[in-house]
Amino acid sequence: MTSENDLLGIYRATVRPLYAYVSCRTGGQRALAEDIVQETYIRAWKAWGRRPAREPLAWLRTVAHNLLVSHFRRTQPSSLTGLGFEPAGEEPDLNRPEDVARLQWGLARISRSRAGLLESFYFEEKPVRDIAAEGNISTRAVEGRLRRAREALRRQLLRFDKAKREK
Amino acid sequence: MNQIHEPDPHFLEHLEWQLASTRRRRETFGEPTDTLRKRRNIKMIGIVLCSVLTGVMATATTTHLQDVAQGKLYLAQAEIQLQLADSRLELARKNLDFLKERIAVGVIKKEEGDRAEADIVRQEIEKQRLELDFGEVLASHQAARNELSAPLVNGRDFVTERLSLNVKTWQTAAAERRAEVERAQRLYQAGLVPAEELQSAKDAQEHLRLIMNELDEKIALRTAFLRREIPAEKVDLMALVTEAGYKVNRYETLAVRAGEEYTSTEKRHQVGLVTSAELDRARFNLESYEAKLKLALLELEIIQANLNK
Numbered sequence: 001m002t003s004e005n006d007l008l009g010i011y012r013a014t015v016r017p018l019y020a021y022v023s024c025r026t027g028g029q030r031a032l033a034e035d036i037v038q039e040t041y042i043r044a045w046k047a048w049g050r051r052p053a054r055e056p057l058a059w060l061r062t063v064a065h066n067l068l069v070s071h072f073r074r075t076q077p078s079s080l081t082g083l084g085f086e087p088a089g090e091e092p093d094l095n096r097p098e099d100v101a102r103l104q105w106g107l108a109r110i111s112r113s114r115a116g117l118l119e120s121f122y123f124e125e126k127p128v129r130d131i132a133a134e135g136n137i138s139t140r141a142v143e144g145r146l147r148r149a150r151e152a153l154r155r156q157l158l159r160f161d162k163a164k165r166e167k
Numbered sequence: 168m169n170q171i172h173e174p175d176p177h178f179l180e181h182l183e184w185q186l187a188s189t190r191r192r193r194e195t196f197g198e199p200t201d202t203l204r205k206r207r208n209i210k211m212i213g214i215v216l217c218s219v220l221t222g223v224m225a226t227a228t229t230t231h232l233q234d235v236a237q238g239k240l241y242l243a244q245a246e247i248q249l250q251l252a253d254s255r256l257e258l259a260r261k262n263l264d265f266l267k268e269r270i271a272v273g274v275i276k277k278e279e280g281d282r283a284e285a286d287i288v289r290q291e292i293e294k295q296r297l298e299l300d301f302g303e304v305l306a307s308h309q310a311a312r313n314e315l316s317a318p319l320v321n322g323r324d325f326v327t328e329r330l331s332l333n334v335k336t337w338q339t340a341a342a343e344r345r346a347e348v349e350r351a352q353r354l355y356q357a358g359l360v361p362a363e364e365l366q367s368a369k370d371a372q373e374h375l376r377l378i379m380n381e382l383d384e385k386i387a388l389r390t391a392f393l394r395r396e397i398p399a400e401k402v403d404l405m406a407l408v409t410e411a412g413y414k415v416n417r418y419e420t421l422a423v424r425a426g427e428e429y430t431s432t433e434k435r436h437q438v439g440l441v442t443s444a445e446l447d448r449a450r451f452n453l454e455s456y457e458a459k460l461k462l463a464l465l466e467l468e469i470i471q472a473n474l475n476k
Contacts, residue, residue, distance in 0.1 A: 004187060004190050007187075007190060008183065008186070008187060011182075011183060011186060015179060015182070016173075016174060019172070019173075020173070023171065024172055028171040028172065034174075037182070038182055038185070041186055042186075045186055045190065054242060054246065055242055055243050058239035058240045058243035059246065059247065061240070062247060134237065
């Protein structure tokens with residue numbers, strides 16, 4: 001069984017980067033970020049009974065990300081407020097919880113590959129050339145994919161607006 | 168770092184205490200072992216799995232760590248899937264023990280136990296496939312690759328190993344299908360089921376034969392590629408031709424069956440034995456399979472044209 005010292009050592013080494021990762025994706029909503037981080041570690045403790053993951057922070061981020069997606073899939077549009085942003089022409093303000101919630105609601109409803117691309121672009125602020133290098137494709141291909149991903153996001157956010165107005 | 172994304176020190180302290188005490192409680196009192204807890208865990212892990220399948224991961228924040236972080240992420244994903252497979256298999260084995268007890272006292276039929284055993288075999292094969300994926304990610308720090316033109320990883324041919332595992336899976340299914348055809352044959356000869364049911368069992372068996380043919384062809388292509396008999400740019404196209412060919416065969420069979428079904432439904436409709444809605448459904452099925460067949464033929468044509476360039 002993994003020793004308490006080992007687990008607490010992992011916790012201390014990973015909690016700040018994990019919290020920052022989650023908080024960025026909740027627009028700084030402290031209560032939500034804390035809940036997600038807490039739930040992530042509880043699940044990790046259960047899963048790492050015999051031995052911890054080889055790459056604990058990557059494992060924790062994976063689970064935290066999935067909890068975020070699940071949370072925003074369940075979020076009802078009527079519970080979200082704020083004017084939001086126009087994906088085709090504007091960048092979301094990642095310090096505004098309303099913008100981030102709207103963005104995450106949309107990301108949870110588009111394809112995995114498009115959501116991942118937009119995540120890299122918005123939350124990690126990765127330059128297009130870096131995304132292209134990672135995927136071993138041209139920058140032009142990345143720009144095309146980004147454009148299509150933003151259009152897909154925009155369609156979802158229009159649904160969100162419509163649902164709010166019909167409330 | 169932006170202050171807004173710094174955790175509250177009280178939260179950190181409390182969470183550390185909570186995790187440490189959880190660990191100590193588990194050591195002192197152990198984990199509960201009842202099936203209900205396992206089912207809850209599976210449900211919880213299932214939620215994680217669904218999210219893994221729908222979500223995409225973050226990577227390192229500095230350029231020079233990007234590849235390393237991406238590799239760690241793939242490893243984390245592969246590890247989670249393997250843990251889930253382990254849990255599912257454990258639950259399936261406990262379920263089988265439970266069923267065997269019930270079969271022994273005659274409360275349920277033996278077929279249920281047979282189905283549960285077949286399910287365990289499938290899950291064991293699936294777990295082996297996930298172990299292969301994990302092994303490949305560990306060795307390459309990249310996502311597992313299934314293209315026939317994928318290179319060896321540290322001298323190991325993961326692509327063929329995975330294809331061979333697929334063959335094993337379908338061989339298990341083939342044995343079940345054979346048994347189903349034999350059973351349907353007996354029932355039909357005794358007049359207990361209509362001819363359509365026997366035909367349906369035979370169609371399912373034929374479908375399986377097509378799948379296994381496709382896998383055998385892919386293994387042969389992969390072997391030829393590794394022997395440098397086929398270049399990389401061609402072998403993936405040839406695999407696509409194989410897949411497209413399988414689709415054409417499949418939809419041809421389904422379209423023929425749908426045509427027979429429609430003809431029979433039309434006759435019954437004329438004498439008032441079926442409603443217009445049922446006739447429309449039969450027509451829709453036929454048109455749907457004919458459309459899919461046309462698309463599959465077009466796809467095959469396009470791929471073959473690319474291959475012949």
